[in-house]
Amino acid sequence: MCQGAGVVGSFFTISAIVGWYQFLNKPAFSPPNWLFGPVWITLYTLMGISFYLVWSGGLGRKGARFAFWFFIAHLFVNAGWSIIFFGFHNIFMAFLVILLLLLMIVVLIKLFRPLNRLASNLLIPYFVWVSFATILNYSLMVLNK
Numbered sequence: 001m002c003q004g005a006g007v008v009g010s011f012f013t014i015s016a017i018v019g020w021y022q023f024l025n026k027p028a029f030s031p032p033n034w035l036f037g038p039v040w041i042t043l044y045t046l047m048g049i050s051f052y053l054v055w056s057g058g059l060g061r062k063g064a065r066f067a068f069w070f071f072i073a074h075l076f077v078n079a080g081w082s083i084i085f086f087g088f089h090n091i092f093m094a095f096l097v098i099l100l101l102l103l104m105i106v107v108l109i110k111l112f113r114p115l116n117r118l119a120s121n122l123l124i125p126y127f128v129w130v131s132f133a134t135i136l137n138y139s140l141m142v143l144n145k
Contacts, residue, residue, distance in 0.1 A: 002048040005075040006040055008082070016086035025143040030136060043129055046122045053119035054112055067111040074104040091141045098134045105130055 017033055051071055059065045077100055085094035105127045112120040 001072075002044040002051065002075065003041070005079040006044045008079040010082070013082050013086045016089070020089055021086065024140055027136065027139040027143065030139075039129060043126045047126055050112065050116075050119040050122040053116045053122075057116055061115060063111060064115055067108070067115060070104070070111060071108060074101065074108060077101045077104060085137070091137065091144060095134075095137045095141050098130065098137050102127070102130050102134055 013036075021033075051068075054064060054067055054071070057064065059068055077097060081094055081097045081101060084090050084097055105123060109120050109123045109127060112123065
């Protein structure tokens with residue numbers, strides 16, 4: 001399911017990388033384009049393992065069902081960012097969406113913590129990367145007004 005969110009986003013990303021995105025003014029710290037694919041595949045894998053650990057512990061536990069559905073909702077926001085940024089070329093709206101995504105990741109880490117500490121910890125690299133992506137999105141927004 002997590003990799004599926006990545007696949008949905010990639011439909012909008014791949015064509016925009018070689019077209020629209022390459023012509024944007026980018027900050028000096030912008031990573032090379034080839035890095036995004038392997039990073040996201042790794043992060044979606046960690047997210048999937050995290051989600052599985054919470055799900056396999058049983059949804060009858062206090063807070064587990066809410067965490068389960070919140071995680072699924074967050075996947076829609078995750079995929080939505082790629083659609084808005086790369087599909088619609090709307091850097092400002094994508095910035096608002098990535099702020100929401102970042103907040104949702106923080107909430108997920110907190111929701112998963114009492115259910116499964118490892119599941120919670122597996123989301124930390126995701127939080128770090130999306131924090132970096134938020135700074136990058138903001139920089140692209142400022143540089144390409």
